[in-house]
Amino acid sequence: MTLYLVLGFAGLALIALSVIVGDLLDGALHGAFSILESDVFSTAVLGGFVSAFGFGAAAADGGGLPTLPTVLIGGVSGVAVGWFAWWLTRLIKDGPSDGTVSISDAVGQVGRVLHDIPGGESYGVVRVTVGGHVLQCNANAVLAIPSGTEVSITGVLSPTAVTVAPVWSPSS
Template sequence: MTLLVIGLIGLVVLGISLVAGDLFDGALDALAGDVFSSAVLGAFVAATGFGGAAAQAAGAPLLVALPVGLVAGVAFGWFAYWLTRLIRDGGSDATLTIDDTIGRDGKVVTGIPAEGFGVVTILVGGHTMRLNARADQPLDPGTQVHVTSVLSPTAVTVAPVWQPLG
């Protein structure tokens, strides 16, 4: 029963840290970084309590259940540490710019005349960009193209992609 209460206390600490942020912000700065954040400590305490309780429920004596709980606590604490660092250090994707299209392949949507503009679609980072395009030669809709340069914030220069005969 005591180990279940310890597990519940750990869950409460973990839940509060997920909702309110780090409970010990600044209090444990002398210790090693994120290792002693409230999320890591909450996960450690919860897994220790529930792991030990599970071992006891399986018939293990307290002297065996405690080390089993501690191993579970260390494993879940490490996972919480890894996950919080991954989330914190994982920067967000930058906003796409037209410069990101240079060197990318796309497809002509609206034909490109000899002395004018057509429309192409370019896939960049999972986003489809629809841009005005100019080429050295007329290109029909459906032609695969390669972006060679940027003309303006909404227009690029393209060249047809070489297609092997076959």
């Protein structure tokens, strides 16, 4: 039983080390651990397998089962937790990520004028939220628009400037 508990705690230590040190452990010693770079043999999967094997076998051994069923129960426990760790790490690695928000993403969004837009060739300032990111841009409009007015972003003039038009709202 002691051997199984030692394996269980060694697996937990490997998981803790992989969480704390992260990818540095997988690439340590100039490729000596290169087998650990794949999804199947990652430190999280190996740590989960060893830990679950050790604790599962210790529980079976503590229940008075003979050695063969103890090892089988530990193996099934290890495979189940190892598969779950593989599935979670794959889910995280393959998950979508938000790209960098650019000013062109603001086209079609509704913003608010911060500084009056005089109209014509002059610029004011608008604030617009795109994907949870707040952008503050210079804005140009055909007609003058006072601050506080909701506007629709209609186009991009430069990396820092947009064209806008007032949002139409029916009068009461």
